[in-house]
Amino acid sequence: MAFAAERQVVRRTERMTGPRRFPEIPLVPTPASREARAVVGFKWAGEKVGRRHKLVGVPDWVQPPEVPECPLCKQTMTFYGQLDSVGDEMKIADVGMVYVFLCFDCYETKSVLQSG
Numbered sequence: 001m002a003f004a005a006e007r008q009v010v011r012r013t014e015r016m017t018g019p020r021r022f023p024e025i026p027l028v029p030t031p032a033s034r035e036a037r038a039v040v041g042f043k044w045a046g047e048k049v050g051r052r053h054k055l056v057g058v059p060d061w062v063q064p065p066e067v068p069e070c071p072l073c074k075q076t077m078t079f080y081g082q083l084d085s086v087g088d089e090m091k092i093a094d095v096g097m098v099y100v101f102l103c104f105d106c107y108e109t110k111s112v113l114q115s116g
């Protein structure tokens, strides 16, 4: 058992690549029902709020950057995407966002929430 765990660590070390960067892929919410459309959008928030969803690229931090490190290999994690507040009824901490990070070496994930 210890040998297998040791071998896994070696394999993990051999393929370490660290954080990666990919071109930005914007995500556009497409509510599929009248009920869903009713919860999208803000009465008072700025024009961009609710439209900042995306995969990869660079995080659009609403507070100072908080890039996590992988709990297993301690490398800086790759930015995988961000999820924006959805609407007045579904806003994240005062029109904030959730940022998702991934370690492509260990397949560990972390998320960071920032309030707007």
Ligand SMILES: [Zn+2]
Residues within 6 Å of the ligand: 070, 071, 072, 073, 074, 075, 103, 104, 105, 106, 107, 108
């Ligand atoms: Zn890792």
